[in-house]
Amino acid sequence: MYSQGLIGADGSTHEDAAFLEAFQKRVDAELKIEPNDPMPAGYRKTLVRQIAQHAHSEIVGMLPEGNWITRAPTLRRKAALLAKVQDEGGHGLYLYSAAETLGVSREELVDQLLSGKAKYSSIFNYPAITWADIGTIGWLVDGAAIMNQIPLCRCSFGPYARAMIRVCKEESFHQRQGYEIMLTLCKGSEEQKAMAQDALDRWWWPSLMMFGPHDADSTHSDQSMAWKIKRFTNDELRQKFIDATVPQAEFLGLTMPDPDLKWNEQKGGYDHGEIDWDEFWRVVKGDGICNRDRMKARRKAHDDNAWVREAALAYAEKTAARETAVAAE
Amino acid sequence: MPNADLKPETLFKYVLRLADDQLILGQRLGEWCGHAPTLEEELALANIGLDLLGQARSLYSYAGEIEGKGRGEDDLAFLRPEREYLNALLVEQPNGDFAVTIVRQVFHAAFMVPFWRAMTASSDETLAAIAAKSLKEVEYHLRHSSEWLIRLGDGTQESHRRSQDALEELWGYASELFEMDALAEEILDCGIAVDAAALKAEWDATVNAVLERAALTRPADSWSQSGGRSGRHSEHLGHILSELQYMQRTYPGLSW
Numbered sequence: 001m002y003s004q005g006l007i008g009a010d011g012s013t014h015e016d017a018a019f020l021e022a023f024q025k026r027v028d029a030e031l032k033i034e035p036n037d038p039m040p041a042g043y044r045k046t047l048v049r050q051i052a053q054h055a056h057s058e059i060v061g062m063l064p065e066g067n068w069i070t071r072a073p074t075l076r077r078k079a080a081l082l083a084k085v086q087d088e089g090g091h092g093l094y095l096y097s098a099a100e101t102l103g104v105s106r107e108e109l110v111d112q113l114l115s116g117k118a119k120y121s122s123i124f125n126y127p128a129i130t131w132a133d134i135g136t137i138g139w140l141v142d143g144a145a146i147m148n149q150i151p152l153c154r155c156s157f158g159p160y161a162r163a164m165i166r167v168c169k170e171e172s173f174h175q176r177q178g179y180e181i182m183l184t185l186c187k188g189s190e191e192q193k194a195m196a197q198d199a200l201d202r203w204w205w206p207s208l209m210m211f212g213p214h215d216a217d218s219t220h221s222d223q224s225m226a227w228k229i230k231r232f233t234n235d236e237l238r239q240k241f242i243d244a245t246v247p248q249a250e251f252l253g254l255t256m257p258d259p260d261l262k263w264n265e266q267k268g269g270y271d272h273g274e275i276d277w278d279e280f281w282r283v284v285k286g287d288g289i290c291n292r293d294r295m296k297a298r299r300k301a302h303d304d305n306a307w308v309r310e311a312a313l314a315y316a317e318k319t320a321a322r323e324t325a326v327a328a329e
Numbered sequence: 330m331p332n333a334d335l336k337p338e339t340l341f342k343y344v345l346r347l348a349d350d351q352l353i354l355g356q357r358l359g360e361w362c363g364h365a366p367t368l369e370e371e372l373a374l375a376n377i378g379l380d381l382l383g384q385a386r387s388l389y390s391y392a393g394e395i396e397g398k399g400r401g402e403d404d405l406a407f408l409r410p411e412r413e414y415l416n417a418l419l420v421e422q423p424n425g426d427f428a429v430t431i432v433r434q435v436f437h438a439a440f441m442v443p444f445w446r447a448m449t450a451s452s453d454e455t456l457a458a459i460a461a462k463s464l465k466e467v468e469y470h471l472r473h474s475s476e477w478l479i480r481l482g483d484g485t486q487e488s489h490r491r492s493q494d495a496l497e498e499l500w501g502y503a504s505e506l507f508e509m510d511a512l513a514e515e516i517l518d519c520g521i522a523v524d525a526a527a528l529k530a531e532w533d534a535t536v537n538a539v540l541e542r543a544a545l546t547r548p549a550d551s552w553s554q555s556g557g558r559s560g561r562h563s564e565h566l567g568h569i570l571s572e573l574q575y576m577q578r579t580y581p582g583l584s585w
Contacts, residue, residue, distance in 0.1 A: 059368070066362035073576035073585035074403045075352075075386050078359075079379060085362055086375040093368055131576060131585070181585075189583055297363060305366030307491065308427045311484025318483065 004121055004212045011223040013042030027228050032158035035101035043227055047157050048102050055095035056113045056120035058088045060294050064128035065137060073131055080177055087170045098159040114299050123210050125288030132185055132199035138178015140207040146171050147241045151231035186252045201257040209280045211238040243269045335519050341395045343516050346558055348388035349416035352406060354437060355381035356573055357424055366427055373473055380466040387459045407577035411567050412560040419502035421566045428495040431477045436499060438471035439535040440506045443528045452520035475539045482543025493545055500548040505555040
């Protein structure tokens with residue numbers, strides 16, 4: 001989904017050729033770039049944008065799953081979902097921290113999200129309607145996220161790469177948990193199987209869109225590849241995801257909602273039908289079914305609780321003033 | 330079971346009361362997901378909710394064993410109607426603003442810390458073991474919620490007003506925690522239960538100390554409500570259960 005973080009990213013930079021060449025040499029030697037190292041302004045800007053979008057996605061992604069915490073069907077599932085959503089929040093925290101090492105504050109980033117200036121993954125603008133959606137989100141959405149994030153563990157920017165190592169471990173646990181929910185449904189009653197199929201029907205195409213536009217339409221991709229922010233193209237990652245996921249669906253006894261999906265012996269992968277890019281751009285631009293609800297929920301949490309954050313700040317200031325007064329005595 | 334005279338259904342009910350308190354409060358905290366004041370607090374509320382849910386699960390499983398009718402944690406949580414739910418009224422009160430949630434948590438944790446500590450000495454080994462694990466958890470809940478209440482009380486004028494309002498709103502629900510009825514007394518006599526009434530002094534001391542640091546005023550004991558322990562609830566519980574039990578009620582008898 002974090003390929004979407006590069007949509008519209010402006011990697012243009014103004015350093016002289018010698019600086020850029022020296023930087024590229026470090027990147028090509030697979031040396032990690034650390035926060036205090038010299039780096040092109042375009043590199044910094046691209047990373048802030050991508051890491052922030054990744055963080056925002058984790059935070060907004062808590063909403064569709066949070067929608068099921070109070071209604072999970074068993075206590076075991078409730079505990080697992082609560083723990084999972086807590087993990088997502090934790091990922092948001094590391095990612096905001098990784099972005100902060102690039103000289104931007106969390107407040108600024110959150111303001112960008114709330115003002116609509118910053119985006120988050122399009123996938124979270126789809127509703128989690130039934131319990132099977134929770135299984136499908138784990139299986140497909142976390143599955144697609146892992147495909148994107150495993151190469152990010154080797155991203156040239158050190159703090160992002162290191163955050164991704166931990167994030168990937170947790171995501172792969174979530175993915176297995178989601179698949180296990182699907183397996184339970186598919187072994188269950190006709191109603192449960194239908195619920196699983198319906199969720200797959202609704203989430204399959206949006207999951208493929210998580211990888212971003214086709215390579216031919218993906219601007220600024222080359223620069224990110226050269227800087228090793230990105231290691232594979234959108235289409236390469238999408239292909240890997242499809243090839244890994246189709247057999248999993250077969251094992252569940254579910255049908256992929258794509259009549260054109262078939263194995264291509266020659267390329268050693270699946271061919272698939274055309275993605276509805278109109279829908280993709282509609283959702284990215286804010287007109288998906290849940291875009292408005294998601295933003296409303298985030299803004300409400302922020303605004304309604306402003307007094308809490310103000311109280312914490314006022315208390316910290318009072319405490320500091322008291323300590324100074326005591327020290328002065 | 331340490332005492333042959335003690336009827337299993339008596340102990341069953343006692344354990345259910347305890348389980349229901351933790352489940353319902355955990356469910357309330359789960360409602361905060363995605364809506365908390367800060368990201369750190371989002372994680373803390375989910376974490377506390379998860380602890381409570383874990384405690385409830387151990388207690389329900391044990392209650393099911395005591396009952397001996399083959400009911401497990403999910404049967405007890407999802408298939409009992411509201412009149413059979415035995416939680417204290419405090420934990421079913423709505424989240425309100427963050428001050429209400431924090432005051433509710435302080436009241437609950439300030440009670441559960443001495444409760445679980447006393448329960449570690451129970452002659453019932455299962456309850457003693459659950460108590461030992463839960464004690465560590467609620468000590469953190471108490472620290473967390475107290476530190477927040479101090480910040481809210483001694484923060485801004487608005488946060489002070491909101492937390493004083495929250496105290497007044499919930500004060501009357503605290504006394505139910507200390508009630509000892511015939512059932513609780515019977516189990517206390519067997520060396521299993523905790524004398525909840527005896528915990529009031531420690532609760533008072535804990536809460537008073539927090540209120541003092543928070544520059545908040547302890548409300549007068551002018552009203553109190555109870556009934557939860559015998560299944561007489563406020564109107565809130567029915568709505569909690571309609572969400573909690575939705576799946577099991579809509580699709581009875583399936584595995585999830």
